[in-house]
Amino acid sequence: MGFVRLMTGDIAPEKLGFTYAHEHIVCRPGHWLERKEEDLLLDDPEKSRQEVAAAKACGVETLVDATAIDYGRDPQAVYDISMRTGMQVIGTAGFNKGFLWDAKMPGENRTYEEWIEGSSVDELTEFVIREVNVGMQETGIKGGQVKFGTGYNSISPLEIKTLRAACRAHLATGAPVHSHTEAGTMALEQLRYLREEGVDPHNVSFGHMDRNPDTYMHLKLADTGAFLCFDGIAKVKYNPESIRIRCILELAKRGYQKQILVSGDTARRSYYHSYSYAVGLPYIKETWAPRLQEEAEHAGINGEQLVQDIFVNNPRECFTFKKVSG
Structure with a gap:
């Protein structure tokens, strides 16, 4: 029987409930701090x-x-x-992406890049x-998942190192894998290294897919069994919600409804209501999910089931x- 690893302990998957698949709660990135x-x-x-309490109150x-x-x-x-707050939280082991690694490691006289x-x-594994x-x-x-990331239209040698380390840690622990794709690029290229390491793409979620609203790429990725995370909800400065929803509905029409995740990636003060009076964490549950359901119905898709899959069943x-072999 599989389990989900929360920061507060392991639970049965059935207890996960309505889930945002990619958020940030407290972070002080050295690159930006400096x-x-x-x-x-x-x-x-x-x-x-x-x-987080506001998100919990609205049903997340x-x-x-x-x-x-x-x-x-x-x-x-x-x-x-x-x-x-009573909010269940999954933490993240591993690494993000290369351009952040110029910052000093806390308490040490070396950078992440040097490490x-x-x-x-x-x-690293x-x-x-x-x-x-x-x-x-x-x-x-x-940590309840392992992470790696690559740059914009590039994969550096050091990023390949951390990618391989995350893959090998996944194979050793069974922890799910999350991929950061800068602006939605290089997901298909990352697959080469996943395959070399023997990782089943169905155990991987690829982030920032809505930053690159390329349905051809989405379908190629979905063909592998991977999860696609549309985690830029409310970031209209990148794309209007209509573009995100169109990409999601296209995947659902093609039979990939069980591989879609959604979240907000709220990594700025200007995205948080508590910092800046922005729409904040409740927005997806209260406003965006009902819109997705409505637009799905107009497209001939069962909107209630789509929302249930994206936010409950797929997470x-x-x-x-996953069970560790050997």
Whole structure:
């Protein structure tokens, strides 16, 4: 029997409930901290608690906190928010993407880039395994997925290292895998390395698919069995909601309804109501999901079932630990 690993402990997949598949709750990325980019610092746990409580009050039951160590992760703060609000939270082991790695590692006189460059793939793999099986940043709070990421239209040698480490940690632990694709690029190219490492794409969710609203690419990716995460909801500066919904409905029409995830990737103060009076975390559940259901019905698709799959059934399948062979 599989399980989902929350920050607060393991649960049966059936208890996951209505789930946002990619969020950020507390993060202080060194790259942005050193540049004094305040909008990219979610550094007030009380404001984050207020936001999470509002999401819980409107019916969201689980958040996937996709903040990796190189994005200023604070597992203890997020654990405390989970305990105080009752929101179930899945934490993230592994890494984000290369251009952030110029920042100094906390408490050390070296950058993330120097750490990754100076470590073997096996050493990085052991680090990720420890984050899943023992705990993140010496807290005892375990990661519920492993993450890697690549740059915009590029994959660097160091990103290949962390990609391989995440894949090998997945094979050793059964933890689901999440891929960061910068602006929705390089997902198909990442598949080469997943295959080399023996990873079944059905155990991988690819983020930021709505940043690259290319249905051809989406269908090729879906053909592999992978999950596609449309995690830019409410970010109209990138694409209007009509574009996102059109891509999602096209996947549903082609038979890939069971492979779609949705979230907001709220990694800026200007996305949080508690920081800036923006629409915040409740928006997807209260406003966007009903719109998706309505537009699905107009397209001849069962909208109620589509919403149920995207927010309940698909996360249950995606975030369940798989049996480790051998």
